[in-house]
Amino acid sequence: MTKLGERIRQLREENNFLQKHIAAQLDVDTPMLSKIERGERRAKKEQVLVLASILNVPQADLLTLWLADQVYEIVKDEDVALKAIQVAEDEVKFKQKKK
Amino acid sequence: MTKLGERIRQLREENNFLQKHIAAQLDVDTPMLSKIERGERRAKKEQVLVLASILNVPQADLLTLWLADQVYEIVKDEDVALKAIQVAEDEVKFKQKKK
DNA sequence: GTTGACTTGTCAAATATTGACAAATATAAG
DNA sequence: CTTATATTTGTCAATATTTGACAAGTCAAC
Numbered sequence: 001m002t003k004l005g006e007r008i009r010q011l012r013e014e015n016n017f018l019q020k021h022i023a024a025q026l027d028v029d030t031p032m033l034s035k036i037e038r039g040e041r042r043a044k045k046e047q048v049l050v051l052a053s054i055l056n057v058p059q060a061d062l063l064t065l066w067l068a069d070q071v072y073e074i075v076k077d078e079d080v081a082l083k084a085i086q087v088a089e090d091e092v093k094f095k096q097k098k099k
Numbered sequence: 100m101t102k103l104g105e106r107i108r109q110l111r112e113e114n115n116f117l118q119k120h121i122a123a124q125l126d127v128d129t130p131m132l133s134k135i136e137r138g139e140r141r142a143k144k145e146q147v148l149v150l151a152s153i154l155n156v157p158q159a160d161l162l163t164l165w166l167a168d169q170v171y172e173i174v175k176d177e178d179v180a181l182k183a184i185q186v187a188e189d190e191v192k193f194k195q196k197k198k
Numbered sequence: 199g200t201t202g203a204c205t206t207g208t209c210a211a212a213t214a215t216t217g218a219c220a221a222a223t224a225t226a227a228g
Numbered sequence: 229c230t231t232a233t234a235t236t237t238g239t240c241a242a243t244a245t246t247t248g249a250c251a252a253g254t255c256a257a258c
Contacts, residue, residue, distance in 0.1 A: 003186065019204065029249065034205055041247080060179050067183035070173050072190050075166055080159050081191045084166035085184060087102065091171050092180045118235065128218065133236055140216080 002039035003072075004048070004065040009037045011055040025054055039069070101138030102171075103147070103164040108136045110154040124153055138168070 012022060023033040026047050035041035043051070048066045052059040071088075075081035111121060122132040125146050134140040142150070147165045151158040170187075174180035 003190070018202090020202095030204070031206080031250085032248070034203095038205085040206095044247095060182075063177065064179040064182045064186060067174055067177055067179060068186035068190070071170050071184060071187035074169050074173070075187070075191060076194070078162065078166055080163040080166060082188065082195075083159075083163045085170060085188045085191065087163060087167035088170035088174070089181065089184045089188070091102070091167070092174060092184065095175070096181075117233090119233095129235070130219085130237080131217070133234095137236085139237095143216095 002065075002069040004043065004062060004069050005037045005039040007062065007065055008051060008055070011057060012037075015055065017054075022051070022054060026050055042070070101164075101168040103142065103161060103168050104136045104138040106161065106164055107150060107154070110156065111136075114154065116153075121150070121153060125149055141169070 008022075012019070019030045019033045019037075023030045026033065028047075032041065036043045036047075043066065045063070045066070048062050049059050052062045055062075071085070075084055078084065107121075111118070118129045118132045118136075122129045125132065127146075131140065135142045135146075142165065144162070144165070147161045148158050151161045154161075170184070174183055177183065
């Protein structure tokens with residue numbers, strides 16, 4: 001289960017959309033959307049943006065979940081997961097300052 | 100430049116080892132080690148463990164940098180980088196609690 | 199038992215990553 | 229300047245991973 005997939009499904013159901021409907025706009029078949037919702041496949045960034053517009057939420061919201069899923073996937077089985085995330089976070093903060 | 104690559108080079112120079120020497124123990128050629136040090140190629144996890152033992156530092160230290168590099172690579176160009184990292188961090192913390 | 203929504207499994211095609219090599223550059227020594 | 233050693237750069241085929249598409253499956257409502 002991915003954060004993004006869960007959120008997409010939640011929003012889709014709130015809006016009473018069928019997978020068929022969303023999938024068509026993403027230009028994939030329903031099995032693919034099903035897999036994205038269940039976290040079996042990763043959406044493309046471009047698809048995340050389209051999803052945000054279909055589901056009427058800010059792009060940043062879904063992009064955040066999309067990235068968070070990828071980060072989590074990398075560290076999830078590691079003892080040093082938290083430490084690694086914090087090192088990366090520090091670097092992001094450092095680079096942002098410089099900008 | 101990656102955190103891991105910089106650290107490897109630093110440790111290698113502190114110990115006066117040549118790339119040739121380290122590369123042999125990693126079972127790669129020196130161009131490959133050069134690229135790992137400069138962050139042009141990613142080391143395998145197994146190689147990171149060997150590096151820790153060659154360079155006499157705790158495995159966790161290098162693994163942390165190795166993971167942090169990967170996390171940073173994912174989020175580095177994104178506006179929501181920080182938020183995404185924090186979401187992932189929350190999930191790591193949550194899962195750790197459950198264990 | 200037919201329909202509609204969704205899921206599962208499989209596969210080849212597209213894409214990305216890897217390791218190896220030759221060649222280039224850099225540095226230092228004689 | 230020429231040689232020797234260390235490191236870097238560029239390229240390429242081999243390998244691995246990801247992707248999209250399809251057929252077939254489950255499940256629930258009717």
